[in-house]
Amino acid sequence: MQTLVLCLAVASCGAPDVVPPPAAAGPFDSDLSFLRQHTDVVVLSDATGQSRVIVAPEYQGRVLTSTTGGHMAPSFGWIGRAAIAARARQPHINVFGGEDRFWLGPEGGQHALYFKAGDPFDLAHWQVPEPIDWGSWDVASQSTSSVQFRKQMSLVNYSGTPFQLDVERTVRMLNADAFQQFPQHQRTTIGGGVQIVAFESSNTVTNAGKAAWPPEGGLVSIWILGMFVPSSHTTIAIPYVSGRVSESGPVVNDRYFGPVPPDRLRVREDVVLFKGDGQYRSKIGLSPLRAFPVFGSYDAAAHMLTLVHYTKTANGVPDYVNSMWEMQKEPYKGDVINSYNDGPPEPGKSPLGPFYELETSSPALSLEPGQSYTHVHRTFHLVGPEVELDRLSRAVLKVSLKDLSF
Numbered sequence: 519m520q521t522l523v524l525c526l527a528v529a530s531c532g533a534p535d536v537v538p539p540p541a542a543a544g545p546f547d548s549d550l551s552f553l554r555q556h557t558d559v560v561v562l563s564d565a566t567g568q569s570r571v572i573v574a575p576e577y578q579g580r581v582l583t584s585t586t587g588g589h590m591a592p593s594f595g596w597i598g599r600a601a602i603a604a605r606a607r608q609p610h611i612n613v614f615g616g617e618d619r620f621w622l623g624p625e626g627g628q629h630a631l632y633f634k635a636g637d638p639f640d641l642a643h644w645q646v647p648e649p650i651d652w653g654s655w656d657v658a659s660q661s662t663s664s665v666q667f668r669k670q671m672s673l674v675n676y677s678g679t680p681f682q683l684d685v686e687r688t689v690r691m692l693n694a695d696a697f698q699q700f701p702q703h704q705r706t707t708i709g710g711g712v713q714i715v716a717f718e719s720s721n722t723v724t725n726a727g728k729a730a731w732p733p734e735g736g737l738v739s740i741w742i743l744g745m746f747v748p749s750s751h752t753t754i755a756i757p758y759v760s761g762r763v764s765e766s767g768p769v770v771n772d773r774y775f776g777p778v779p780p781d782r783l784r785v786r787e788d789v790v791l792f793k794g795d796g797q798y799r800s801k802i803g804l805s806p807l808r809a810f811p812v813f814g815s816y817d818a819a820a821h822m823l824t825l826v827h828y829t830k831t832a833n834g835v836p837d838y839v840n841s842m843w844e845m846q847k848e849p850y851k852g853d854v855i856n857s858y859n860d861g862p863p864e865p866g867k868s869p870l871g872p873f874y875e876l877e878t879s880s881p882a883l884s885l886e887p888g889q890s891y892t893h894v895h896r897t898f899h900l901v902g903p904e905v906e907l908d909r910l911s912r913a914v915l916k917v918s919l920k921d922l923s924f
Contacts, residue, residue, distance in 0.1 A: 545593035546570070546585035553582065556602050560657075560665045562717070564691045569715035571691060577602075579655040579667035579687050580616035586713035586901055592820070594715070594899045596745040596873040611646045613870050617897055618719045620687055621650050621741040622673070623879055624852065626843035629736025630676040639843035641863055647673055655687070664690035670726065679735035682727035692716035696896060700827060704757070704812045706913035712902035722892040725885035733850065733884060739839045740880035742895035743858075744826065745873045748796030751819040752874065753922045754857045755915040756790040758808045766807045771853055774801035774842065781924060782859070788916045792857050793924055796872025799861035803853030806835050806881075813855060814898075814915055815876065816907075816922045823907045825898040825914060828878035830854065836881035854879055 550572060553559050559582070560573040568587030572595075574580055583595030595617035602614055625632045626639050637643040649671035658666040666688040673681045694708050696716055708714060721740050731737055746752075758769055770790050772778040778800045782793040792802055794815055814825040837850035856877040860869045880893035900907060908919040 544585075544590035546583065546591040549583050549593045549597055552599065553597070553602070556605065560660060562663055562665065562689065562691050564663065564693060564715075569691065571689070571715070571717050573665055573689050574614070574616070575657050575667065576654045577614045577616065578620055578650055578653070578669075579665075579689065580614065580619035581689055581717065581719065581897075582614070582616045584617060584715045584717060584897070584899060586715045586899060588713055592822070592901065594746065594822070594824070596747045596871060598871070607652050610641070610644055611870070612651050615745050615871075615873065617744045617746065618689070618717075618895060619743050619745075620685070620719070620721055621743055622647070622723075623739040623741040623841050624736075624839035624849070625841035627840055627846040627849055628677055629679070629839065629849055631673055631738065633676055635676050635678060647671075649673070658686070664688060673738075675736045677736050680727070681731070681738060682725070683738075684724040684726040686722040686724075688720045690718055690720070692718055692896065692898075696827075696898070699896075700812050700914065701810065704810065704914045706910060708900070709906045709909065712900050712906050712910075714898060714900050716896065716898045718894055718896040720892060720894050722890050723883060723885075724890040725883075725887050728887055730886045731884055733837070733882070736849070737837075737839060737882040737884055739882050740891070740893040741877065742828070742879075742893065743875050743877045744895075744897060745871070745875055746794070746815070746824065748794050748860070748872055748874045749817055749819055750795050752794035752815055752817045753924065754792040754794050754813075754815045754874065754876065755911070755917050755922055756792070756804055756813040756855060756857065757788055757810050757916045758790055758804060759810065760788065761807070767805055769804070769808055771803040771805070772800070774803070775799055778802060784924070786917070786921070791917075791922065791924070792859065794857075794859055794874035796860045796869065796874060798859060799863055799869070801856060801858045803857075804855040805851070806830070806838055806854045809853075809855045812914055813876070815874070816911065816919060818919070818923065821901060821904055821907060823900045823910060824876070825900070826876045826878065827896040827898070829880065829892070829894045831881065838879060839882045850882055852879070
């Protein structure tokens with residue numbers, strides 16, 4: 519017995535050190551590693567260093583993804599890995615993904631920016647303008663918690679109206695105090711056990727030309743879109759202003775790509791529910807008469823609540839560009855909030871992602887030379903105990919988590 523013990527001891531002492539296998543990377547770290555293989559990125563963080571955001575100058579200064587940090591740090595943005603890895607410009611759109619990207623409206627109609635004059639309004643002729651789809655934006659300044667971009671661009675709309683624009687875009691980290699900027703009836707506090715990452719993009723457009731932008735030739739708007747990972751457990755929730763249809767118009771516009779089936783879109787008392795599963799191409803919108811400044815989505819499987827807060831003027835009801843893919847009778851009766859659910863455009867065709875989107879727009883910009891307008895779009899991701907997320911959802915989105923399902 520003594521000999522056996524001695525042999526084991528000697529074997530242990532003489533054996534090489536056993537190196538444990540590396541810990542699996544969390545989703546955010548995996549995304550960050552992938553992105554760094556293909557492009558230069560800016561990683562922002564809050565004061566704790568836990569909440570982080572990835573921004574890509576090469577992809578028009580878009581926020582690609584974010585995390586609350588912690589164990590196996592989650593990653594909240596949908597990333598178009600195929601388009602990023604290809605490093606080659608694609609027709610129609612370069613689907614890089616991202617939680618916050620800068621676009622301009624309108625998309626369709628006689629003042630469209632995404633169709634050439636005379637082209638039919640269909641997917642085969644749809645093309646995202648180059649300055650907001652391809653190529654780097656200049657980094658003007660940078661810190662640990664913010665980065666600022668600048669871009670000059672020239673565009674011509676479907677009607678032949680030219681636009682010279684200077685764009686300034688700043689992405690910055692926020693803390694939980696930003697909740698206090700919500701409208702009073704949607705304001706609340708964050709309880710214990712909830713992890714949060716919050717950021718905003720502040721987007722300023724300046725008329726850099728020598729002529730004013732009059733409504734007759736078409737106007738542009740600032741359009742911010744966030745792309746997120748879809749799932750069968752995800753529901754978009756958009757609280758709305760009640761009122762008669764004769765006075766405030768329809769609660770929701772679902773005519774973008776055809777009426778949305780009732781198993782995918784429900785108008786409940788005080789809130790619109792829309793399925794975010796990436797399996798059925800559809801889009802909805804709410805007008806400025808119906809929309810509140812805060813809306814969001816909930817992924818029941820991940821216990822993750824997403825909220826979007828945006829600039830919405832309180833001075834009257836301004837005009838918003840109409841992005842419907844048709845010649846329009848009312849080009850300035852558009853939506854301020856949109857949500858898109860990706861899916862095959864037709865049987866046998868592949869989806870763009872799939873993903874779902876939460877989108878906000880500025881009013882139509884009738885600017886004099888040198889005049890500017892700023893649209894702010896804020897994104898909050900909250901992960902934590904369901905009881906606490908339910909309280910937040912009831913306060914902000916006006917619906918309980920158990921009712922956020924189809």
